[in-house]
Amino acid sequence: MAKIKLSEKKIQELKDVCKAFNNEKGELINVLHKAQSLFGYLPAELQEIIAKELNVSVAHVYGVVTFYSFFTMQPKGIHPVSICLGTACYVRGAEKVLEEFKRQLKIQVGETTPDGKFSLSCLRCVGACGLAPVVLVGEKVYGRVAPDGVADIIAEYNT
Amino acid sequence: MARQIRIALRNCGVIDPERIEDYISRDGYMALATVLTELSPEAVIEILKKSGLRGRGGGGFPAGLKWEITRKVQADQKYVVCNADEGDPGAFMDRSILEGDPHAVLEAMTINGYCTGASKGLIYIRAEYPLAVERLKTAMKQSREMGLLGNNILQTGFNFDIDIRYGAGAFVCGEETALIHSMEGLRGEPTVKPPFPSVEGYLKKPTNVNNVETFANVPVIINKGWEWFASIGTEKSKGTKVFALAGKINNVGLVEVPMGTTLREVIYEIGGGIQGGKEFKAAQTGGPSGGCLTKKHLDTPIDYDNLIAAGSMMGSGGLIVMDEDDCMVAIAKFYLGFTVEESCGKCSPCRIGNKRLFELLEKITQGNGTMEDIDKLRNLSTVIKDTSLCGLGQSSPNPVLSTIENFIGEYHEHVKDKKCRSKVCKSMMQYLVVPEKCIGCTLCARNCPVNAISGERKQVHLIDQEKCIKCGACMEKCKFNAIIIN
CATH class of the missing domain: 3.40.30.10 (Glutaredoxin)
Incomplete structure (x- = not known):
């Protein structure tokens, strides 16, 4: 997958989302919901940031993202x-x-x-x-x- | 609709779900007040046990007993969970209750907290139900303001509050251990029971999980007494059940009928019969975990045990009606397709076995099946049922087994005669031009997406069977009924 450059501003927004949930790893699904409504989808770069913020492995985040059909790693149409x-x-x-x-x-x-x-x-x-x-x-x-x-x-x- | 009794749906469509006053004016929160001020937890549990209320999520476990088990476990923290992950396609009763009467669920959860010793409730709800979420949030805010939720409820010193957790689209999360893992932010994979969630659940603490409809029954049972509730229904299934009528039926929607009502009454008297006056073929209950009921079951009283005996199950209450145009082999394949996608993949009988079942059904619907394949379907189904870890796998072969049981003739036709009587399985069909009727208008040829139709203007046209993808566009467009399915 092509690398996507996320803007600093967006990255900060994402970190704020994690913070709003106290960077609690049990809140991962809630964080992902918010992140997806913010970005429209959940590319790998975004998952890496979330993993770091919640102090879990990227594999863990990826595992959860791919388990649930609501989450998507592809951008959706307008x-x-x-x-x-x-x-x-x-x-x-x-x-x-x-x-x-x-x-x-x-x-x-x-x-x-x-x-x-x-x-x-x-x-x-x-x-x-x-x-x-x-x-x-x-x-x-x-x-x-x-x-x-x-x-x-x-x-x-x-x- | 005379045969209906509305208990779980008592307020749906009657009150404004965004006004707590409406709910209170219909005896809302009266049960909570009675419980907190007059009854001991044990007494409430006793009422529930005597009422005979069984879990409405599908399994039918006695609700009072579950509450008692959770109560008896010693722990510093316990949880009450409302399972609102209505994943069964074709069922929407939980959604209606949450959108139409959210306070009923909050009240019952609070009563449950008092009985089990929990101070925290969680509602696990599908992210696909945004309106229900909004209504719940509004309801929670209102009941907190009125001192019916939160600290020191009704000035009795009892504390209980509720939070919402979101699902993210996984059918298996309706299974309680999977649901709990999902609430913990993990993949929603089930684990072996025991330990049951009542003993070790959310964050390893005792957790009482009940379904929305189960909770919705609780306040009424307390207000009207267990004797009243137990007087409705059959010997082992008390009260009412909400069914979501859908499919080829005239009146679609939710109905709430006493347990023991027959399928005939539900379909013909309440549901208004089959669409277009066609013939009833089957009704699927229990969704992908259930089986189909046929003509011979029309007069069987519907309750938990009779449905199991008929090879189906209550499930959450989806009731999909099928008519002569539905191919039962294709229906079995449809449900298996669902299971294959929704299997969490943790245990191999479910992950691999269901895939193999799906492939066998695909082979049969494509006209390549053998009699041996039908035996394989049967054997493999039994193995999957016996060896899967959770309820999803244990029940996923039910649609296969019950369609084989009830419609073996259709399977034989697919295998031996390469024929699908309902004209659903496309591989076995041929679109043909009737030469006597074709006037050569070229309309079909122009509409064919793969240019499979040839013929000069005013000449009889011909469909190239090699190229034809059986989309049916030609037949729809032909004004002279000159195209038929063989």
Whole structure:
């Protein structure tokens, strides 16, 4: 992975986050949540700083980051598209919706479009099963999405 | 909906969850006041034990007994944990309770703290539920201001406070030992029980872990008495259960019915039947850990023990209805795909075994399966169940076993006839042009993403089976119903 240079200001922000949790290693997951909301993702450089601040090994931090699906080491698009593949959505045809997004955005799950606008991911149940199949763009929830409605959703963000 | 009794959901949609006054006006915090001023911890535990309340997270362990075990362990610090890591896809009752009635959970946790001798509560909640988190924070602030949480609660000298811990997307963290590790900032891997968390849990201290819905029942039981609660339900499963109805059913959403209600009542009377008047095929309970119930189970009273006997389990209460268009082999594969992804990888039966199960199912759905593969599925499933470390692995083969048990015919069709009757398993299908119906409009050819369709204008078109990726675009676009699935 290419090395990323983090700005001094951002590094300080990150250290402040660790400090807010008393540099307590038991708070690692909370720190990672904050860090991800600050940077959008958790690159290796960032994990190294957190490890140092909380006085744990980088391997430990990496182990936790890769264990939980919520944490990502890849930058997401400006409009992260998440397709729910929970059972209720699956039974109502979420797979076809996912295929359509892949086809139209020309990316696979876990990837970001070259212009950085969209990224595609799957998630397991947002607890909106009554609206199945469900698609999230950022925080906005789209319910009862059909494959032929995919173009309209993408168009909303493509202006 | 006449057959419903709302206990856990009593306040959801009725009160404004951001106003503590609303909760109090519906007997909120009355149970806590009674407990702190009139009852000993032992007496409260006795009430719970007599009520017959069992854990609503899936396992069905008697709640009163768990509280008693935690109480009896000697320690300088104990913890109360509310498991709100609702990871079961298709279940959203905990989310609804937390968003619709957060004070009920706080009150019950405080009562639990009084009974077990804990002064600290933790709510472990999914990061995917931001609204629930907000509501909880608001509720905690309000109850602290009113002296219902924090130091010297209701001026009785009892101290108890609650904090929130976030999950980060790992299904296995619903397992209590994994959940505890996650709260400690570690990878959420389970450990061998015993020691049970009630004896040695969070930070090695005794920890009472209960699920959201279990807690939501507690204040009502204290207010209305154990006799009332125990009068609802079946012999061994008391009270009600919230189910999240989803899938191919007309009325989707949460329902709360007395234990012992039949599947038929839930699906047809409350759920309004199957969408589009299609035929009921199966209902999956217990999520990826459960199994499917079929037509023959429609009149079985639903409770913990009957579901286990039927090869499924209560789980957290997801109830996904499937109709004739769902392929049960593909459904089993879907759940195994979930398990493979969510297995923490610590023990090999679960990490490797489930992967092998998934591969076998993939082989079958691609039309390459043999009869021997079905036997292998059965054997391997049994081994995984017997040898896995935690509940995830011990129950992950259930969808395979129960679909084999109930739908062996479909497995045989996939293997012997290379046929998927529900037309789900694409490898076994061919899209064909019906020459009599095709007028050569070229619409299908223009919409085919892989240029697999050839034919001149006003001539019958032909689909190249080698190139076809079976996306179905041609069939959707054809205005003359000239494309069929073979």
